[in-house]
Amino acid sequence: MSEEHHYDLVVVGGGPAGSSAAYAAAKNGIRVALLEKEKSIAETVRTSGVTWIQNIKEFGIPDDCYNPIKNFSFCSPNNEVTISDSVARAAVLDVRKTYRWLAREAEQSGADIFVKINIDQVIKNKNGNIVGVKGKGPKGEVTFHCKMVIDASGFTSTVCKAMGFAEQWKRFGAGAEYEVEVENSDPHTWWLMVGQQYSPAGYAWIFPLGNNKVRIGVGVGKPESNVDPTQRLKEIMETKMGPIKELGKITPIEFHYGLIPNDGLSRKTVFNNLILVGDSAGQANPLVLEGIRYAIKFGRVAGKVSADAIKSDNTSMSALEEYEKNWKKDIESKINSAGKVQDRWIGLSDEEWDIELDIINELKPEEFIDFIKADFGLSNMIKLATHHPKLAVRQLFNLIKGKK
Numbered sequence: 073m074s075e076e077h078h079y080d081l082v083v084v085g086g087g088p089a090g091s092s093a094a095y096a097a098a099k100n101g102i103r104v105a106l107l108e109k110e111k112s113i114a115e116t117v118r119t120s121g122v123t124w125i126q127n128i129k130e131f132g133i134p135d136d137c138y139n140p141i142k143n144f145s146f147c148s149p150n151n152e153v154t155i156s157d158s159v160a161r162a163a164v165l166d167v168r169k170t171y172r173w174l175a176r177e178a179e180q181s182g183a184d185i186f187v188k189i190n191i192d193q194v195i196k197n198k199n200g201n202i203v204g205v206k207g208k209g210p211k212g213e214v215t216f217h218c219k220m221v222i223d224a225s226g227f228t229s230t231v232c233k234a235m236g237f238a239e240q241w242k243r244f245g246a247g248a249e250y251e252v253e254v255e256n257s258d259p260h261t262w263w264l265m266v267g268q269q270y271s272p273a274g275y276a277w278i279f280p281l282g283n284n285k286v287r288i289g290v291g292v293g294k295p296e297s298n299v300d301p302t303q304r305l306k307e308i309m310e311t312k313m314g315p316i317k318e319l320g321k322i323t324p325i326e327f328h329y330g331l332i333p334n335d336g337l338s339r340k341t342v343f344n345n346l347i348l349v350g351d352s353a354g355q356a357n358p359l360v361l362e363g364i365r366y367a368i369k370f371g372r373v374a375g376k377v378s379a380d381a382i383k384s385d386n387t388s389m390s391a392l393e394e395y396e397k398n399w400k401k402d403i404e405s406k407i408n409s410a411g412k413v414q415d416r417w418i419g420l421s422d423e424e425w426d427i428e429l430d431i432i433n434e435l436k437p438e439e440f441i442d443f444i445k446a447d448f449g450l451s452n453m454i455k456l457a458t459h460h461p462k463l464a465v466r467q468l469f470n471l472i473k474g475k476k
């Protein structure tokens with residue numbers, strides 16, 4: 073049986089980018105369909121869910137969706153440092169609860185959500201522009217006709233690939249994680265573990281969720297390393313490496329696995345009748361592979377720009393250009409700076425990591441947060457590169473600014 077629907081805007085992908093785009097578009101008065109291939113929103117978790125309380129508040133995400141973090145511990149083979157803040161600025165999200173809250177906001181603004189719809193084709197008009205999508209639903213083939221599409225399908229970038237606008241990401245991060253129950257855990261301290269034994273091109277982590285639950289994971293940069301993150305995760309958990317041993321008995325609850333693009337801001341993100349947002353657009357901070365807040369923020373921008381374009385009956389690439397300008401102005405230079413730190417970190421030996429941790433330890437909590445968030449405002453960087461009392465910190469920030 074084949075099913076046909078007609079909407080102003082179709083959003084493909086019910087992750088944070090898609091739900092946020094659908095919310096903003098529906099709130100701005102157009103007819104929106106949000107399509108998700110799984111049987112419910114956030115059925116599969118593919119992320120560790122670390123983000124920042126300031127952003128959570130800006131987005132209006134409820135307080136019961138996250139666990140606050142105020143201490144940031146690092147360990148390398150022969151060093152360990154902790155940066156302690158006076159207030160919690162970071163958070164580990166209850167990913168399912170948060171993503172479902174985002175989808176509910178979209179629904180309450182008037183968007184229709186369709187689950188179990190796997191989009192695999194695009195419909196084009198005679199000019200070659202997208203005017204709909206097709207896929208498989210629970211009852212067979214399903215077609216959505218529309219004036220515009222937002223591709224929020226994440227790493228797979230289904231729509232823009234089907235249009236022939238993009239190829240598979242070449243450089244990306246692969247991450248494996250267990251959500252587990254443990255005997256001992258400090259709910260307000262996260263751990264980042266670096267060095268060859270944890271990950272040859274990346275890092276491992278312990279992110280607490282509160283109530284003696286934590287996420288233990290390993291991320292590996294591809295193609296830099298051929299280590300399988302799932303295998304490495306099992307090894308470091310079995311041998312109870314570094315701070316993992318302090319957790320005591322570990323009982324796995326759920327396994328998570330995901331891929332995140334790390335090709336820089338290489339993609340064009342607007343075309344006639346089409347916007348790319350979130351991981352589909354490559355909007356992630358490469359340093360710690362963090363993309364949730366960008367997905368939500370630019371999802372909302374994409375939804376608003378799409379609604380305005382549809383209402384003014386001009387969904388051409390030039391009418392949508394405002395979206396690309398908006399997000400590039402906000403994060404392009406920060407992502408490029410973060411890429412420079414990542415290049416430095418990927419090349420570090422175990423001994424160099426031991427020294428790097430001493431440099432990180434010289435940062436004040438707010439400097440560290442700006443650094444890890446890739447919130448490198450130019451004036452901030454100049455200040456740190458010129459005036460920081462420690463030479464090693466000045467050198468680090470000179471590198472980010474672009475000086476040798």
Ligand SMILES: Cc1cc2nc3c(=O)[nH]c(=O)nc-3n(C[C@H](O)[C@H](O)[C@H](O)COP(=O)(O)OP(=O)(O)OC[C@H]3O[C@@H](n4cnc5c(N)ncnc54)[C@H](O)[C@@H]3O)c2cc1C
Pocket residue numbers: 084085086087088089090107108109110114118119120121122123189190191192224225226227228230245246247248249291329330331332349350351352355356361362363364365367
């Ligand atoms: C291991 C790992 C750890 C991470 N940790 C963090 C972190 O701690 N903090 C952080 O901020 N970011 C983290 N990220 C990155 C973050 O998860 C992404 O940047 C974010 O999820 C991007 O949101 P999105 O909506 O663009 O894509 P996604 O979250 O991937 O959502 C895409 C949605 O589209 C659906 N979909 C895909 N194809 C189709 C189709 N053909 N038809 C219909 N639906 C489809 C999918 O099922 C999915 O629901 C991590 C990523 C990985 C891989």
